[in-house]
Amino acid sequence: EAGVAQSPRYKIIEKRQSVAFWCNPISGHATLYWYQQILGQGPKLLIQFQNNGVVDDSQLPKDRFSAERLKGVDSTLKIQPAKLEDSAVYLCASRESLAGGLRNEQFFGPGTRLTVL
Amino acid sequence: AQTVTQSQPEMSVQEAETVTLSCTYDTSESDYYLFWYKQPPSRQMILVIRQEAYKQQNATENRFSVNFQKAAKSFSLKISDSQLGDAAMYFCAYRSVRETSGSRLTFGEGTQLTVNP
Numbered sequence: 001e002a003g004v005a006q007s008p009r010y011k012i013i014e015k016r017q018s019v020a021f022w023c024n025p026i027s028g029h030a031t032l033y034w035y036q037q038i039l040g041q042g043p044k045l046l047i048q049f050q051n052n053g054v055v056d057d058s059q060l061p062k063d064r065f066s067a068e069r070l071k072g073v074d075s076t077l078k079i080q081p082a083k084l085e086d087s088a089v090y091l092c093a094s095r096e097s098l099a100g101g102l103r104n105e106q107f108f109g110p111g112t113r114l115t116v117l
Numbered sequence: 118a119q120t121v122t123q124s125q126p127e128m129s130v131q132e133a134e135t136v137t138l139s140c141t142y143d144t145s146e147s148d149y150y151l152f153w154y155k156q157p158p159s160r161q162m163i164l165v166i167r168q169e170a171y172k173q174q175n176a177t178e179n180r181f182s183v184n185f186q187k188a189a190k191s192f193s194l195k196i197s198d199s200q201l202g203d204a205a206m207y208f209c210a211y212r213s214v215r216e217t218s219g220s221r222l223t224f225g226e227g228t229q230l231t232v233n234p
Contacts, residue, residue: 033221042121042208042224043162056221089160095220106222108162 002026004109006092012115018080021112025073025094031055032069033106034077035091043091049075079114087116119144119211123225130199131233137184138194138228140209147171150212151185152222153194157205165207168192196230204232 005024013019025032030051035043046065048056051072060067064083069075079086093106120143130136142151153165168176168185175183180197196203209225 031220040226042210042226043222044224045221048221091160091162093162104220105164105167106220111160113160 004092004094004107006090006109006112008112009110010113010115012117013082015084015116016081018078019082019114020076020078021090021092021114023075023077023092023109025075025092026107028096029094029107030072030097031095032075033093033095034067034075035093037089037091037111039088046077046090082114082116084116087114089113119146119149119213119223121209121211121223121225123209123228125228126226127229127231129231129233130196132201133198135195135197136199136230138196138207138209138230140192140194140225142190142192142209142211142225144190144211144213146213146215148214150214151183151192152210152212153181153183153192154208154210154224155203155205156208156227162208166194199232201232201234204230206230 007022032049034046036046037043047060047067049069052069065079067077089111091111092109095106096104122141149170151168155163155165166176166178166181175185182195184193206227206229208227210222212222
């Protein structure tokens, strides 16, 4: 079974530029998450989708961050314009469904490391 | 809101020895899930072990086991017979059982484990 795919793996941009990250979840997984992991910290949820609908975006800085999951499969996270403090690893994860259960775990992609200069 | 605290930023262990990583959490919920994740330099988040709060028996997965103390809100990870491949950042994480929470994970700040040959 293929895992969660993310691209690019690395991105370096100047502040005030725009950037986009792409995530392809495990086939059939309805729930998709984007996490931000700043160096030396644990991941923090930015946004969660169930199919193509947003479940939770309370921690997403909506003045500069946006995300979409058209057709309920792939997802794109965009930052416009980027700030220095956006330098982080952006992790995508997917899960079979929102249903509870210990075995219904999240699977993580390899992440995109963003450096804002 | 739930919080997860890992008070040991760094730990080291000799190969073949045993090490324990600490984690405490704060929640008002009576049922929830707890996890330990491993993140090597590749950044891929890997699930190590999981525990359901209503189960008193501590979870075990091969060389990994937990000491779950619900009243103390403590969830430590014990790694026995440490191997060089165990070197990584370890994150403790909490997940609510309530579907309204969206099944997001709340992570601690992480513990960097070094295994010395």
